[in-house]
Amino acid sequence: MKLNFIQRYRQLTFKNRIITIFILIILVPFICLGLASLFTINSILVNKVEGSIQSNLRQDVLTMENTLNNLNHVLQQITFGGGTNKLLEQLQNETEPFERIRLRNELKSELNVITFSNPNIGLTMYYFKNTNEYDFENFPVRDPFNPEELPVMAVYPEITYFGPHKSNNRSINQLVFSTMRKVNWQDQDVYLYIETGFNATAKLFNSDNPSNKSRRLLILDNEGKITFSQDQEQFPLNSMFPTGNSEIVSGSYGHYIWHKETSNQGWSMVSILPKEVLNQEKNQWYFQIIVYFLIFELAAVILALLLSRMVYKPLEKFNLEIKTLVQSGSKENTDLTNIPEFDFLLLKIRAMKKKIWELYEEIEQKEKRRANLEVEKLLYQINPHFLMNTLDTVHWLAMINGQEEIDKLALSLNKLLQYNLGKSGEATTIGGEIDALKEYLQLQKIRYDFQFDVDIDVDDDAMMLQIPRFILQPLVENALYHGVSDDGYIHVDIRLNDELEITIEDNGAGMLPEKIDQLLNDDSMDSQKVGMGIGMKYVKRILEANYGEQATFHIKSVIGKGTVVSLSLPVFRGEQKR
Structure with a gap:
């Protein structure tokens, strides 16, 4: 039964629990006080009524004694006068x-x-x-x-x-x-x-007297026999009064409560009172207690409803905010509960909701950029099998005809294309990027009609670190295409400190800020790309997609002196990127 009660309580809603507990908090002390008062008032009423009856009865006996003494006095006065x-x-x-x-x-x-x-x-x-x-x-x-x-x-x-x-x-x-x-x-x-x-x-037998309305009088002779009875049905004349003991002065008989007072002359007077009359005042008090109980219960229910409303209404607002958390088109709610603590939490939830949707939109934009990069990669990829087979044919023809330069060109292009078969943004190592960059530079030296030098300086500890594909090649290509000419110099420096720091520096013509912004943001520049056709904007997107705000990308250029491109990437030493 206890488990059943606990199970039923657990099934109660929060609102019903508040109402139940609040009603118990108010009613339990009232009930305990009422029970204590019940026993106290009952004792007081019994003592009061019984004391009043005994006092009235004693007074009546004294009155009767005085009356009989007066009769005896007159009798003696006449008889012995x-x-x-x-x-x-x-x-x-x-x-x-x-x-x-x-x-x-x-x-x-x-x-x-x-x-x-x-x-x-x-x-x-x-x-x-x-x-x-x-x-x-x-x-x-x-x-x-x-x-x-x-x-x-x-x-x-x-x-x-x-x-x-x-x-x-x-x-x-x-x-x-x-x-x-x-x-x-x-x-x-x-x-x-x-x-x-x-x-x-x-006065003794006047029924109009309030003290005599309910009581009935019996008069007993010296032997306890009833000589006068106001209730002859229960106590007939000439019958013995059923006291059981002449010394007992009070008791109950049937539906009556009786009290007896014996005079100095030997006769007795008995006052009998119906029990319902004795309980009338108690019943009236019980009625008042019940009325007060109902008033208290009604007040408890009203206060419990107000308390539940004060708590439950804010919870409904919280529930509404949580429901609209996944609904992007929902109207922003500005209602408050007018309770400082709940309003504070409500504003925090709304701020969190706003931040979540901002993050969601940011993620959505990043996914769109990633998809665009994949499409862009597909647009610039050609059929690798056809192209590699063709290059392989060129390689053998060059060897047969003794064309070493053509043979070298075809071999480098074949290796570079094989490296580029990987998905854009897919992880590789610093060493892999350096090898692909060298093949790319070999091709460019054959292509361009001017001389330039490329110096690559890499920490040995950084060679096995993972980075996305096609990070170095677009940066070097930008230096060749937009600045380096005869006697040009390109320096690639890769250092491993707390972060992976990559610097591409050239001594070319330099660029204006407007040109840099155009390279990073203008899609029309894609049509002017040369070489492998992967631009600076691609590098920027790849870094944002893989590192978010953890990566930094800066371009500093001075007209007539050259350009410096700096990258700072977080280092993941065998950890999962988040």
């Missing part, structure tokens, strides 16, 4: 109707004073268990009133706490807590019943 009980006892013993009415009114007034001085106290009345009747109520009672049907929250000697339950006050419809205590009065079972007031439990 003496006034109400004494009036109740007098009322039971009184038979006079008028006096009974007065005692009843006085008893109610006493109860009203106590209850009205405590705003958290609601319905208050006496309950006679033997007759299942109630009396001296301060509010209208909802019938039927049966204390045994009320949910018991805590039971202590002579006092019982109920709730929460629907108020027995007919004028209100809300949940209240209540308490009932037995009154020691004769032999009858008389109880004092007191409920919490209208606002005592409003």
Whole structure:
């Protein structure tokens, strides 16, 4: 699989690699930071929510304790105050109707004073268990009133706490807590019943309160049995709360998270919260992280595209320059990338392209010159077999008739023609050139009607060096044809130093610069050649074709004093010419 991944990566284009790497550079730190933040935020949120739930639950328990303590205080005030009980006892013993009415009114007034001085106290009345009747109520009672049907929250000697339950006050419809205590009065079972007031439990069970919207409350008695439940489907009344251990204060059950707080009186309050509500804030944070991730990814893609464009566009220009490198007719492109480093390279490529085409044109011109030389050589060559056979016949006729001069002339011409059978520009040695030059001079001495001397001075080390054919002969021929007369002198000097230096010097009439330029460049001069018919322009072309700019060719001439032709050729000691 690793090799497959590497192979796929190698197949990606440079542009796609830039985009991929840039996106990874941006997203990897973001993902790592997001994961670290995820665990941190998750821990913070859990602690925050659980802490908030536990704090609210503790506050609710304190509120309930205060409410129940207030009920107990009022209950003790009425029960042990003496006034109400004494009036109740007098009322039971009184038979006079008028006096009974007065005692009843006085008893109610006493109860009203106590209850009205405590705003958290609601319905208050006496309950006679033997007759299942109630009396001296301060509010209208909802019938039927049966204390045994009320949910018991805590039971202590002579006092019982109920709730929460629907108020027995007919004028209100809300949940209240209540308490009932037995009154020691004769032999009858008389109880004092007191409920919490209208606002005592409003905050605790008000669903409009933001902190109470999602949570559900359970109230457990001293034994852990559910006496009140706001979710009776999962936690029915009179069932045991599934804590497993009464000392555990928090946990999970089904789809709920629960927290428990036990009061000093022994009863407990449990707050249950659906897990999705607990995760709501985390989900909101996850959503924000995803949104930020998408924004970062979009920004990374845009920046990667800009980066790839900044790199890829110049590369396309380089590609275009390379494609047009082999197209001579392509239009020169002057567009730049506006990036200094790329523009510098682009200008270098264009300069190289220009230089290559200049070299190509130079090579093309040299090849054309070489072809012209070959054609020129062919134009001046005659059928060697016919001419050599003819010269051989002349040679034998001259020998038979005793014509030594004619015999010598035919023999020299035959040797010279045999040497000239080689291709023009083909390599020979200095020694071979000297031998051919001597044969040529032998012929010219017979031809011309004036006397001249030729002195040839060659370094022995230079005799075996290779040079192109027909280098010396045209130079000597030029001296004979354009300057030397009676008592003429031609000096051929060949020296081997760092370069091969060849000098042809004569004491002839000399030439004007215009004549020298005409000899080297004017094609019309070819028709005026004599002897073997190979001109000075040929020598110049041969040197350019074989040595390029490494060879030098100079002609210095003074009218009335003579001409000096100087050649300087590079020496190839067994090396390949380049």
